[in-house]
Ligand SMILES: O=c1ccn([C@@H]2O[C@H](COP(=O)(O)OP(=O)(O)O)[C@@H](O)[C@H]2O)c(=O)[nH]1
């Protein structure tokens with residue numbers, strides 16, 4: 193690791209692997225003292241099996257028993273399995289991604305749901321959690337908020353964890369984070385070695401200051417995490433970023449084919465950011481297409497899909513958002 197990444201890793205990595213490792217009173221005091229409002233956002237596409245337990249636990253622990261969270265929103269991302277009803281019954285606010293900023297249309301993708309969530313929430317601190325998390329994750333929210341409440345210089349905190357692989361009904365103790373290990377980490381180390389200290393650059397659990405999140409674009413699909421990391425590095429520098437060790441992260445994993453498409457979206461986003469990082473250089477003519485193959489018993493059948501970068505502009509540039517924020521400040 194380069195000296196700057198190594199120094200960052202030593203200075204900006206904290207630990208919150210269980211509730212016992214967190215000083216909750218200190219967190220609540222820092223939140224009050226800073227006059228903060230905390231929004232928790234779960235982007236959810238067909239997560240009816242897991243979102244209810246997650247929401248109920250988050251609400252009970254961090255809204256009812258302790259006033260750490262002020263707003264808990266599930267953004268329903270074109271679900272067809274009753275995710276919205278399950279989340280609402282568990283106590284979350286729920287909004288359909290397509291219903292937010294309708295004048296800007298609706299696009300598929302996780303990043304679209306996260307971008308829209310900025311216009312559907314009001315906290316100055318925003319925590320993002322995947323809605324397919326398994327096991328006890330009650331310490332994730334306070335763990336992610338810790339660095340933001342402790343140091344005003346920190347604008348963005350990513351969770352890091354070991355990652356078992358839950359696939360085909362089997363749970364293996366390691367092997368999760370396949371796109372991270374096989375695509376994102378090698379590319380980030382090659383192009384932005386200062387980010388080499390991030391253990392889970394693609395992890396779906398992170399928190400940020402709205403003042404930073406509204407200044408950067410959101411890639412509409414699965415390129416959102418790698419895009420945010422590079423863009424927030426540019427916005428505030430490495431010292432404005434942090435990570436917190438949350439122990440273990442279990443989630444429902446997708447097929448290799450689905451992750452191949454995800455990797456394609458990550459590669460397209462990295463190439464686009466690499467190109468804009470090097471103005472005047474010859475552009476990298478990324479095709480934005482990915483062809484994968486299945487074997488039908490007779491021969492290989494190609495299947496092509498778009499993995500090009502589609503992104504939304506910084507939310508702060510959206511007039512309806514600015515009016516919303518002015519109204520809240522008013
Ligand atoms: O179009 C999408 C795709 C995913 N997600 C949500 O984003 C999170 C991460 O997606 P997924 O679990 O598919 O990715 P993985 O964790 O398997 O990499 C989950 O809460 C999904 O429900 C979403 O809101 N819209």
Ligand SMILES: O=C(O)[C@@H](COP(=O)(O)O)O[C@H]1O[C@H](CO)[C@@H](O)[C@H](O)[C@H]1O
Nearest residue numbers: 368369370371372394396414417445446
């Ligand atoms: O980290 C990864 O390699 C991928 C896939 O994880 P698994 O191999 O299914 O454990 O998961 C993450 O990547 C997505 C793209 O950035 C995020 O949106 C997901 O939240 C995150 O789980």
